[in-house]
Amino acid sequence: MKITEFAKNMPESVDAVMILSEENRLYFTGFPSSDGCLLIARDRAVFFTDSRYIEAAAKSIAGCEIRESGDFTMQFTQLLAEWGVSRVGIEAERLTVSRFVQYQSRFSPVDFVADGEVDRLISAMRSVKSEEELACIETAQKIAEDAFAHILGFIAVGKTEREIALELDFYMLRRGAEAVSFETIAVSGANSSMPHGVPSQKKLAKGDLLTMDFGAVYKGYHSDMTRTVAIGCVDGGQREVYDIVLAAQKACLAGLREGLSCVDADALAREQIQNSGYGDNFSHGTGHGVGIEIHESPNLSPRSVATLARGNVVTVEPGIYLPGRFGVRIEDMAFITEGGCRNLTAAPKELLVL
Ligand SMILES: [Mn+2]
Numbered sequence: 139m140k141i142t143e144f145a146k147n148m149p150e151s152v153d154a155v156m157i158l159s160e161e162n163r164l165y166f167t168g169f170p171s172s173d174g175c176l177l178i179a180r181d182r183a184v185f186f187t188d189s190r191y192i193e194a195a196a197k198s199i200a201g202c203e204i205r206e207s208g209d210f211t212m213q214f215t216q217l218l219a220e221w222g223v224s225r226v227g228i229e230a231e232r233l234t235v236s237r238f239v240q241y242q243s244r245f246s247p248v249d250f251v252a253d254g255e256v257d258r259l260i261s262a263m264r265s266v267k268s269e270e271e272l273a274c275i276e277t278a279q280k281i282a283e284d285a286f287a288h289i290l291g292f293i294a295v296g297k298t299e300r301e302i303a304l305e306l307d308f309y310m311l312r313r314g315a316e317a318v319s320f321e322t323i324a325v326s327g328a329n330s331s332m333p334h335g336v337p338s339q340k341k342l343a344k345g346d347l348l349t350m351d352f353g354a355v356y357k358g359y360h361s362d363m364t365r366t367v368a369i370g371c372v373d374g375g376q377r378e379v380y381d382i383v384l385a386a387q388k389a390c391l392a393g394l395r396e397g398l399s400c401v402d403a404d405a406l407a408r409e410q411i412q413n414s415g416y417g418d419n420f421s422h423g424t425g426h427g428v429g430i431e432i433h434e435s436p437n438l439s440p441r442s443v444a445t446l447a448r449g450n451v452v453t454v455e456p457g458i459y460l461p462g463r464f465g466v467r468i469e470d471m472a473f474i475t476e477g478g479c480r481n482l483t484a485a486p487k488e489l490l491v492l
Pocket of ligand 1: 362363426453455469
């Protein structure tokens with residue numbers, strides 16, 4: 139039970155914690171809603187939501203009391219007094235400054251604590267996936283892989299990048315995704331040298347590389363994958379770069395394990411690319427955590443301070459980008475285990491020439 143676990147580890151500096159963000163409310167309650175406030179004390183918790191959600195919330199949330207919010211200021215003031223709460227931890231990284239200032243005055247003399255401790259604890263908890271969470275991510279990934287298999291038969295000279303992106307999106311949504319993980323990327327030819335380029339009306343042409351970066355959301359959990367394919371034919375330079383990225387990606391997957399620092403995890407891919415002479419053309423981190431949000435802890439980058447833990451789900455997505463020419467990125471998701479990792483991505487990644 140996530141609320142109980144959080145309550146047990148709650149920062150000593152506070153008597154209770156107020157969870158307002160949609161992502162963290164979903165994480166703790168399993169209940170998606172645009173309105174709500176979860177107050178967690180050491181020995182109890184209450185979830186407030188408005189009349190639109192109250193029936194569904196009462197049915198689906200276990201382990202905390204559910205109350206319909208009316209005059210929230212009055213209700214919350216009463217509750218804080220009843221529970222003897224004088225210091226409330228908040229999500230410093232997610233609450234707006236205006237709301238924070240408003241609460242400080244509205245609920246005075248109760249103090250709202252924005253020291254980042256709540257964020258750090260939640261982020262650490264969220265980075266380690268339970269079996270249920272992993273199952274959702276795996277389902278989301280399966281949907282994306284089915285879309286990839288479908289798109290291979292759809293890709294053809296003359297189709298636009300935008301058509302490719304829309305076809306991936308439509309397929310994932312029809313196949314059971316509740317949303318797409320982010321704006322799908324489909325970039326080809328010279329456009330593929332921009333890691334996060336926007337799909338355009340450019341038509342696929344023979345000799346292009348096409349990079350597709352996409353994912354599905356299932357029960358609130360995201361997936362993320364990237365594949366680069368060749369249209370019609372491939373030249374020696376493109377193949378050389380593809381092989382370097384693929385070797386770096388595989389080397390990183392082979393080395394990930396519990397206890398490895400995220401700087402070292404990043405270096406597993408980065409050093410291979412640097413040694414091949416393309417270090418300056420790999421401008422982003424090797425990977426990131428995935429879960430309720432598409433980018434979460436831990437980050438695999440040269441600046442990361444995290445260490446991999448059993449239960450993390452991270453992407454491994456090195457790339458090489460040659461401005462004005464082309465780019466290659468290959469991305470899988472990995473589940474970190476004691477002695478290694480389990481690749482959650484089964485789609486082929488040898489260079490496909492379509
Ligand atoms: Mn990614």
